[in-house]
Amino acid sequence: MYILAINCGSSSIKGKLYPIPSQPTQPLRDCASLSVSNIASHGERIKVKVNWTEGGKGLEEEGEDGGNVEYSSLVPMLLGKLTTSGSVNKADIHYVVHRIVHGGTHEKGLVITKDHTEGLDEMDKLSEFAPLHNHHAVLAVRSCLEALPDHTSFLAFDTLFHQTIPPETYTYALPPAHKPIQMPIRKYGFHGLSYASIVRSLAGHLRKREEEINIVVAHLGSGASACCIKGGKSIDTSMGLSPLEGLIGGTRSGTIDPTAIFHMFEDPGADGGLEGIQVTKAELVFNKQSGLLALAGTTNFGLLLSRLSNPSDPEHGQAALAYSIYLDRLMGYVSQYLFKLLSTLPLSSIDGIVFSGGIGERASPLRKDVLSRFSWLGAEVDEGKNESKEIEEGVKEITKQGSGLKGWVVETDEEGWCAQLAREEFGF
Numbered sequence: 001m002y003i004l005a006i007n008c009g010s011s012s013i014k015g016k017l018y019p020i021p022s023q024p025t026q027p028l029r030d031c032a033s034l035s036v037s038n039i040a041s042h043g044e045r046i047k048v049k050v051n052w053t054e055g056g057k058g059l060e061e062e063g064e065d066g067g068n069v070e071y072s073s074l075v076p077m078l079l080g081k082l083t084t085s086g087s088v089n090k091a092d093i094h095y096v097v098h099r100i101v102h103g104g105t106h107e108k109g110l111v112i113t114k115d116h117t118e119g120l121d122e123m124d125k126l127s128e129f130a131p132l133h134n135h136h137a138v139l140a141v142r143s144c145l146e147a148l149p150d151h152t153s154f155l156a157f158d159t160l161f162h163q164t165i166p167p168e169t170y171t172y173a174l175p176p177a178h179k180p181i182q183m184p185i186r187k188y189g190f191h192g193l194s195y196a197s198i199v200r201s202l203a204g205h206l207r208k209r210e211e212e213i214n215i216v217v218a219h220l221g222s223g224a225s226a227c228c229i230k231g232g233k234s235i236d237t238s239m240g241l242s243p244l245e246g247l248i249g250g251t252r253s254g255t256i257d258p259t260a261i262f263h264m265f266e267d268p269g270a271d272g273g274l275e276g277i278q279v280t281k282a283e284l285v286f287n288k289q290s291g292l293l294a295l296a297g298t299t300n301f302g303l304l305l306s307r308l309s310n311p312s313d314p315e316h317g318q319a320a321l322a323y324s325i326y327l328d329r330l331m332g333y334v335s336q337y338l339f340k341l342l343s344t345l346p347l348s349s350i351d352g353i354v355f356s357g358g359i360g361e362r363a364s365p366l367r368k369d370v371l372s373r374f375s376w377l378g379a380e381v382d383e384g385k386n387e388s389k390e391i392e393e394g395v396k397e398i399t400k401q402g403s404g405l406k407g408w409v410v411e412t413d414e415e416g417w418c419a420q421l422a423r424e425e426f427g428f
């Protein structure tokens with residue numbers, strides 16, 4: 001018997017397959033991981049990967065241009081590759097847990113079966129507040145219900161981890177909405193499954209209880225957010241009502257003055273024309289045509305770094321400005337959250353700054369640039385460790401021994417946390 005975790009990000013689909021342990025006390029260990037990356041990247045081909053630690057033979061393939069890919073075909077394709085490359089049969093997968101970015105006001109995850117799919121329509125409606133995510137995740141849930149004959153689904157929400165944010169932080173200074181809405185307009189916060197997995201991994205590494213962890217985390221992927229974590233709990237995060245607020249993303253503007261919307265378009269409220277969901281033209285542009293794409297002409301942060309390091313590259317100047325803007329916004333949130341922690345805790349109780357996500361885990365120059373701006377707090381980057389690709393059990397310190405403020409790379413494990421939540425729900 002297996003549980004499969006599926007994570008539909010804005011530029012990727014990631015999955016992990018776990019044999020269900022015979023005892024509830026045994027840890028979940030994945031036997032396979034699967035991914036499609038470069039989704040929605042015009043001019044880059046999608047990359048499909050399946051890796052087996054046991055029970056199968058891995059594969060790595062390139063597919064069509066990410067900009068032209070039909071999203072609904074991707075999960076059935078991945079399931080096909082998983083079952084043909086390894087010894088698992090579709091009927092052996094008894095549970096599938098899906099990452100759903102916006103869970104609205106739900107305080108826990110939702111169980112879905114072939115005969116009870118009401119929750120899916122609600123999740124699809126919430127695409128209004130997560131236009132790059134919820135609809136695609138709902139397509140993934142429906143594909144699995146179709147392809148895997150006998151399983152129960154669980155929906156795990158990014159928003160769950162941020163329920164501990166206090167009202168003074170989640171409340172916007174707005175009057176009541178002027179139209180009926182599905183839920184209150186306020187900060188919800190996202191990437192919560194990632195933050196929960198990071199707290200667990202770092203606590204394990206430091207041999208502390210999760211309640212003792214005080215960190216600022218920068219989860220930097222196609223979507224980027226920062227989180228202030230005190231006593232293992234979220235007390236603030238940069239994303240808001242939707243994953244658009246806060247830091248700059250691959251194609252997302254992050255925080256801007258809201259009046260820019262009315263100066264950029266004649267008709268900001270016109271239908272954006274996104275397939276399957278309702279979004280306005282303005283939301284489409286701020287979600288899909290802004291961010292690094294608008295600043296640097298690419299969403300590929302690795303390419304941005306290589307242009308930055310080569311002064312003779314014709315794109316060097318543009319890359320340098322894009323990088324400085326990205327770093328400026330990142331410093332804004334990281335410093336703000338560090339000061340939130342320092343206002344109630346001594347520096348010695350703060351475990352440090354954590355970098356995670358596709359960019360956070362790989363972009364060593366960015367980590368160095370952030371940490372070196374905290375040298376006045378005693379942060380001392382260990383160049384060797386920061387540059388090294390080696391990482392044990394998903395956690396690596398990148399500052400020197402004795403550094404006054406520590407820096408870390410912690411690999412996000414959103415799929416692992418999804419599987420953990422499903423385990424608690426189904427009791428295996």
Ligand SMILES: Nc1ncnc2c1ncn2[C@@H]1O[C@H](COP(=O)(O)OP(=O)(O)O)[C@@H](O)[C@H]1O
Nearest residue numbers: 009010011012221222223300301302358359362
């Ligand atoms: N070697 C690299 N250096 C810096 N950034 C990278 C590298 N490889 C991938 N990335 C960036 O990681 C991001 C994708 O991160 P990921 O967390 O997988 O995204 P998501 O989950 O939001 O789809 C992309 O912006 C990509 O450019």
Ligand SMILES: CC(=O)OP(=O)(O)O
Nearest residue numbers: 009010190221223243
């Ligand atoms: C919430 C969010 O932006 O997720 P991702 O970075 O996976 O697109």
Ligand SMILES: [Mg+2]
Nearest residue numbers: 009010221222
């Ligand atoms: Mg992601």
